[in-house]
Amino acid sequence: MIVVMKSSATTEQIEKVENRLIRLGFKTHPIHGEKSTVIGAIGDKTVLSQESIINMDGVETIMPITKPYKLISRELVKGNTTVTVGNVLVGGDEIILFAGPCAVESEEQYITSALKVKEAGGHILRGGAFKPRTSPYAFQGLEEAGLKIMAQAREITGLPFVTEVVDTRDVELVAKYADMIQIGARNMQNFRLLTEVGKTKKPVLLKRGLAATIEEWLMSAEYIIAEGNADIILCERGIRTYETTTRNTLDISAIPVIKELTHLPIVVDPSHATGKRQWIPALSNASIAAGADGLIIEVHHNPCEALCDGPQSLDPEQFRSVVKALKPIAAAVGRKL
Ligand code: PEP
Numbered sequence: 001m002i003v004v005m006k007s008s009a010t011t012e013q014i015e016k017v018e019n020r021l022i023r024l025g026f027k028t029h030p031i032h033g034e035k036s037t038v039i040g041a042i043g044d045k046t047v048l049s050q051e052s053i054i055n056m057d058g059v060e061t062i063m064p065i066t067k068p069y070k071l072i073s074r075e076l077v078k079g080n081t082t083v084t085v086g087n088v089l090v091g092g093d094e095i096i097l098f099a100g101p102c103a104v105e106s107e108e109q110y111i112t113s114a115l116k117v118k119e120a121g122g123h124i125l126r127g128g129a130f131k132p133r134t135s136p137y138a139f140q141g142l143e144e145a146g147l148k149i150m151a152q153a154r155e156i157t158g159l160p161f162v163t164e165v166v167d168t169r170d171v172e173l174v175a176k177y178a179d180m181i182q183i184g185a186r187n188m189q190n191f192r193l194l195t196e197v198g199k200t201k202k203p204v205l206l207k208r209g210l211a212a213t214i215e216e217w218l219m220s221a222e223y224i225i226a227e228g229n230a231d232i233i234l235c236e237r238g239i240r241t242y243e244t245t246t247r248n249t250l251d252i253s254a255i256p257v258i259k260e261l262t263h264l265p266i267v268v269d270p271s272h273a274t275g276k277r278q279w280i281p282a283l284s285n286a287s288i289a290a291g292a293d294g295l296i297i298e299v300h301h302n303p304c305e306a307l308c309d310g311p312q313s314l315d316p317e318q319f320r321s322v323v324k325a326l327k328p329i330a331a332a333v334g335r336k337l
């Protein structure tokens with residue numbers, strides 16, 4: 001439920017309400033707005049006599065949160081959340097472009113690609129050091145050596161980076177190097193992993209599961225925020241349907257739906273959605289037109305030789321032209337790029 005404080009409520013009154021809620025076994029999340037404070041209270045409502053809260057000094061009203069996800073719900077926070085990754089603000093006026101190879105393959109490959117991404121206008125680097133591959137015989141990633149290379153690329157380019165963690169045992173290691181932790185589609189419902197990244201102070205990029213409903217996806221975000229980490233960006237990356245021409249089916253409608261249901265930013269990954277580089281420009285344009293806060297695109301300096309996801313990787317020139325085409329679209333929807 002949401003306890004709405006009067007705009008005249010004092011800090012002391014807000015604290016008293018919070019303390020009473022905590023004593024009643026609730027987890028509290030105060031949100032200080034421009035006009036007034038609201039306290040999100042998560043817990044067992046049946047232990048609460050509403051009068052014990054509503055009659056307290058400074059309380060305006062109590063409202064239930066009707067959705068199963070609470071802290072990420074638009075019912076709790078009316079404004080849009082922004083998430084800062086390194087020095088880059090996501091969810092603000094500017095469209096943010098995450099770009100880079102699917103996987104870190106070598107120092108030479110990653111640094112070359114990272115420099116090209118920066119030159120073309122990318123804001124945040126991407127790259128996998130722990131790769132969730134369908135085949136156990138496929139390249140699995142360079143692990144810590146890959147993280148070190150990405151940290152080096154950050155030094156050289158000044159761009160922060162996001163990278164995936166696939167196992168609870170590696171969360172600490174990844175958090176030590178990365179500016180943002182990615183939870184991949186295959187792990188969207190790995191609840192222990194969500195809890196572990198929720199305990200870190202790093203922003204989290206939460207990809208939509210291969211066949212997850214929007215509500216399941218949002219419940220996964222709730223796992224992260226429930227641990228105290230509110231810096232979550234959702235990523236629509238296509239879902240599995242009966243269509244096989246594309247690797248997945250991009251759910252464009254998820255963008256406005258997510259904007260209505262939650263206050264979190266959403267970015268789109270047209271690379272994993274289509275699996276083919278020639279369809280990425282159109283889906284990038286459509287995603288920004290539909291209200292996405294950014295894109296995450298696979299860019300490799302030499303896609304033909306990529307160890308992972310080459311067919312869906314853009315070369316730097318193609319990425320540059322995607323960025324150029326996006327500028328008027330961003331402007332048309334009142335965003336900057
Ligand atoms: C990736 O970003 O490289 C990746 C594996 O994506 P997804 O989890 O969306 O398949």
Ligand code: MN
Binds near residue numbers: 102272308309
């Ligand atoms: Mn990939």
